[in-house]
Amino acid sequence: MNAIEVHNLSHHYNGRNVYQDLTFTVPQGSICGLLGKNGQGKTTLVNILMGFLKPTGGRCLVLGENSHSLSPDVRKRIGLLHEGHQAYEFMTIAQTERFFRGFYPDWKPDIFYSLVKKMGLSHRHRVGNMSCGQRSQVVLGVIMAQNPDLLILDDYSMGLDAGYRRLFLDVLHDFAAMDGKTIFVTSHIVQDLEQLVDTIFFLDQGKITRTGLKEFLNSFKKYVFHSNKGALPLEDEVIKGIERRRDLFTVYSYHDCDTVTERLSRQGVEVRDLRRADMTLEDGFIGLMGKY
């Protein structure tokens, strides 16, 4: 069964096409990361999935229901982290717990307080007086205490230092280990997702590509070589991404070393010491999507 199904989704904003015929599914029990450069519509997609934006065309099903008319029963099963760790800043920690408790019959106060306790703050501390990291813990506590079936996290790493990001990942790992739980996450910190997701969606210029994390890291390769004369490498069907720092070039490709060398030579590029280098997900992301 799919936790999320998107069929032929189209959306345009101010005359600009954000998506055209976007189709993908997120199977139940999977941990999916949505990656894309700024402005490619990741938050817009989350907004559509949560019914905060009506798409121009197509259909989105979340836990079997149309995303722009989700019933309260389905919303109860979705833990949603809004971009910027949105929280009611006029509430204290205890008031936040009291407020959300009333809506969720399976509410687990011990989970909420165990996450909040790590900050060592009084329960009477106001959310508005917290740092971004502290607020993120309160929001995470709220989401986890709901015991949702589907987690949708919109850029959970925004404004968080390494410690809070790691804390988030620890909690998400524990959540993902439970049976049938699905996570759909976007983040600007791509290397964090490498430790969490099993499936990646690349969103680029209105199109979406799905791949397994391991499959991507095995098939997409990073090569480095030196060159200080001859032509500059160009992107084509073999060379997917190019980076340059002085005479050190990095190229990305789905092809093997020989094919890449041959293609570069054919482009008139002087290639010295070409070798395959270790590639992180962030490298792969830059190689595939580009820097800008």
Added chain:
Amino acid sequence: MISSILLKEWLKVKYFFIGVLALNIGVCLKIYFDIRGLILAEHPEMIWYEAIHLHNVFFKEIMFFPLVTGLILAAAQLVPEISRRRMRISLHLPLHRDWLLLLSVFTGLFFFLTVVGISAVLIYFTMRTWFPYEVSMTVLTTMGPWILAGILGYLGFTAVLLEPFKTRKVFLAIIFSVIVSAMYMGIGYGWLSPAMPYLVWLVPLFLLCVFESGHRFQQRGA
């Protein structure tokens, strides 16, 4: 669920509620001391003549305070929700959007009616101190249009704040302002009483505007 909504609304408005309550009580006290001073300084027959024949409303200083109260309470409830689009938190709760809005609005109206109710009672007892029962009783019918203006102002401002389209926002603001200003077109003891049974139907109409704006607010990216 309901207690959670009530908690949230109270936390947002509590300081504003206390503020507008103090403001309204302050005006009521001023009116009390003004009338007292008038009675002591002038012949009671003159005061009687002014009230009954000239329709001089001695408590007219409070006329705009219900409207101001409504506007302040609406802003206190909505501004924390629409700034940085925090209302998405509530819109994601397992509760129907219209039911959520209705509970919020009813809570706001409860606070509003508490404030203006206390004002009306204070004005009534002020009038009752120096005027006959019949004159004192007209406090409610005289204040009726002002209280209705406050309710409509509260609902209208709520709808305007929720409305995501700028042109529609301006249009709604103009329409609501014109309707609310109609409540202030005349003055006198119970001057609008014959029309009040019809004018109260504006309340559900304004409430529908809140739901419609809320619907558009959610569908436009909240």
